[in-house]
Amino acid sequence: MKRWNGWGDVHIHYPLPDVGIDYLRAQLGPLEARADVSMDAILATMPDSRLPDHPLIDIAPETRLRHARGQSLPDWVALNYGRIEAFPDGVAFPNGADDVRELLGLARTRGIRVIPYGGGTSVVGHINPLPGARPTLTLSMEKLNRLLELDEVSRLATFEAGVTGPSLEAQLKAHGYTLGHFPQSFEYSTLGGWIATRSSGQQSYYYGRIEQLFAGGRVETPRGPLELPPFPASATGPDVREMILGSEGRMGLITRAQVRVRPIPKAEGFYGIFFPTWEQGVAAVRGIAQNGIPVSMLRLSNPQETETSLLISGKSWLKLADRGLRLMGQGDQRCLLIFGVTGSAAHVRRTRGAVKSFCRSFRGFYVGAMVGRTWEKNRFRSAYLRNTLWRHGVAVDTLETALPWSQVEAAAQAIPRSIVDAAAAFGERVLVMTHLSHIYRDGASIYVTYLFRRCADPDELLARWRAMKGAASHAIQAHGGAISHQHGVGTDHAAYLLAEKGELGMAAIRSLCQTFDPDGIMNPGKLIL
Numbered sequence: 278m279k280r281w282n283g284w285g286d287v288h289i290h291y292p293l294p295d296v297g298i299d300y301l302r303a304q305l306g307p308l309e310a311r312a313d314v315s316m317d318a319i320l321a322t323m324p325d326s327r328l329p330d331h332p333l334i335d336i337a338p339e340t341r342l343r344h345a346r347g348q349s350l351p352d353w354v355a356l357n358y359g360r361i362e363a364f365p366d367g368v369a370f371p372n373g374a375d376d377v378r379e380l381l382g383l384a385r386t387r388g389i390r391v392i393p394y395g396g397g398t399s400v401v402g403h404i405n406p407l408p409g410a411r412p413t414l415t416l417s418m419e420k421l422n423r424l425l426e427l428d429e430v431s432r433l434a435t436f437e438a439g440v441t442g443p444s445l446e447a448q449l450k451a452h453g454y455t456l457g458h459f460p461q462s463f464e465y466s467t468l469g470g471w472i473a474t475r476s477s478g479q480q481s482y483y484y485g486r487i488e489q490l491f492a493g494g495r496v497e498t499p500r501g502p503l504e505l506p507p508f509p510a511s512a513t514g515p516d517v518r519e520m521i522l523g524s525e526g527r528m529g530l531i532t533r534a535q536v537r538v539r540p541i542p543k544a545e546g547f548y549g550i551f552f553p554t555w556e557q558g559v560a561a562v563r564g565i566a567q568n569g570i571p572v573s574m575l576r577l578s579n580p581q582e583t584e585t586s587l588l589i590s591g592k593s594w595l596k597l598a599d600r601g602l603r604l605m606g607q608g609d610q611r612c613l614l615i616f617g618v619t620g621s622a623a624h625v626r627r628t629r630g631a632v633k634s635f636c637r638s639f640r641g642f643y644v645g646a647m648v649g650r651t652w653e654k655n656r657f658r659s660a661y662l663r664n665t666l667w668r669h670g671v672a673v674d675t676l677e678t679a680l681p682w683s684q685v686e687a688a689a690q691a692i693p694r695s696i697v698d699a700a701a702a703f704g705e706r707v708l709v710m711t712h713l714s715h716i717y718r719d720g721a722s723i724y725v726t727y728l729f730r731r732c733a734d735p736d737e738l739l740a741r742w743r744a745m746k747g748a749a750s751h752a753i754q755a756h757g758g759a760i761s762h763q764h765g766v767g768t769d770h771a772a773y774l775l776a777e778k779g780e781l782g783m784a785a786i787r788s789l790c791q792t793f794d795p796d797g798i799m800n801p802g803k804l805i806l
């Protein structure tokens with residue numbers, strides 16, 4: 278069963294070794310475990326539903342609570358401190374497009390706000406009902422989870438859009454195919470959610486971002502259905518399919534999607550290389566991308582992230598490796614690159630060799646497959662560490678951007694510094710780690726994880742978060758970065774969108790939403806204010 282106030286399955290735990298806790302104490306100061314509010318306490322104060330009775334709508338308080346918030350830090354604060362300002366008035370579980378149409382019709386005639394809900398893994402406030410006089414219906418796509426058609430000639434698979442990552446891959450695997458879209462939230466996030474947020478998988482360097490994988494589909498809008506035929510390419514004016522990408526539930530519900538699939542690769546491996554400094558690591562990954570070395574993933578951690586991962590992993594062989602690296606002159610400034618190669622066995626061998634020899638020019642030291650295998654094993658599990666940290670009194674947030682190479686190094690310094698300075702204004706210390714998570718020929722995505730102490734007062738905790746997040750967002754925009762590379766806009770980034778799109782761009786987005794949703798019932802308050 279899914280945790281209602283944390284990440285993932287209640288039976289899965291990610292323990293933190295004592296050495297890791299000591300390290301966090303040394304970084305952040307004394308830690309205090311804090312008791313969280315119980316589900317019963319929240320249910321006892323939940324207001325009654327304002328929705329009419331309907332066979333497809335569940336108004337049970339626990340169902341409403343379980344769909345009230347996503348996975349952002351403010352969401353965790355709301356759930357765990359019992360500060361949820363609005364609940365959905367009900368949750369509907371349609372069985373198909375006909376049900377979706379019926380529910381949208383009901384919403385339109387009764388002025389009900391509708392929130393499309395995939396896996397609820399949003400980290401920027403996408404699926405949170407906002408307070409207001411109009412009732413809110415959350416529309417969960419949970420039951421729309423089937424593979425409908427597999428066109429093996431075109432390598433196009435048609436899925437219902439509520440399918441989660443594991444279910445989608447299992448249904449494709451039965452036919453020998455994969456989509457290869459692996460966000461860290463893979464376990465719970467859905468195809469429709471990926472499209473609606475312009476998601477990026479960990480191996481998008483090879484498989485493509487969801488923009489490249491999403492070929493077409495069908496959207497139920499309040500104005501009626503919208504068909505998006507799956508053209509391999511087209512010169513027929515502006516692309517309506519592109520308009521649905523990143524629509525964040527504002528234009529309608531994606532009920533089915535055609536995606537570009539590939540045969541399951543014969544071989545795949547993940548490997549580690551240490552660089553003595555961040556600058557050498559950055560120059561190496563830029564070179565790999567710009568020289569077209571065909572890897573499937575590049576993930577370069579900065580010195581702080583490298584050090585922290587080594588320290589809190591608790592793995593004995595890593596301690597040995599640490600000693601060895603230090604003896605070889607790779608000290609506190611070292612950076613770990615994990616790279617992946619996917620394809621035939623010969624391709625994996627050749628490409629691994631090419632990366633190793635290319636990185637040697639940047640004093641990269643190849644450490645083999647062990648570190649890569651550990652990353653691979655934990656690629657979806659490390660998200661569970663957040664539950665453990667929270668219990669120990671540590672709050673965690675992540676943010677990310679994408680910028681041109683000319684800005685990457687300056688931004689990678691400025692963003693963490695802005696967070697540290699903002700925390701210092703509250704007399705707090707913060708542990709900030711970054712990595713380059715996605716690499717392009719013209720730039721990279723910087724992914725930032727920051728850890729700081731929880732406090733007893735949720736308003737104070739949110740004020741600290743707002744200060745750090747705001748400072749980082751301004752640093753991102755000051756360096757010409759996108760306010761998000763993969764998480765989307767939701768509520769948390771909406772105020773920053775104008776600076777990126779401009780007045781005219783915002784007007785165009787607004788009029789698009791209005792075209793599909795003239796009454797403004799679809800997920801109001803998200804994406805555009």
Ligand SMILES: Cc1cc2nc3c(=O)[nH]c(=O)nc-3n(C[C@H](O)[C@H](O)[C@H](O)COP(=O)(O)OP(=O)(O)OC[C@H]3O[C@@H](n4cnc5c(N)ncnc54)[C@H](O)[C@@H]3O)c2cc1C
Binds near residue numbers: 394396459468469526
């Ligand atoms: C631990 C963790 C790790 C993460 N890692 C990644 C990562 O590696 N890469 C990445 O890109 N993101 C990541 N995310 C963010 C999140 O998982 C993505 O934004 C994901 O695409 C959301 O999918 P979902 O199905 O959970 O959508 P939800 O959270 O349910 O919804 C997100 C938005 O999409 C809309 N939506 C959902 N389904 C539909 C539909 N069928 N039709 C229309 N609109 C719809 C909703 O209305 C909402 O606006 C991570 C999140 C967490 C918590």
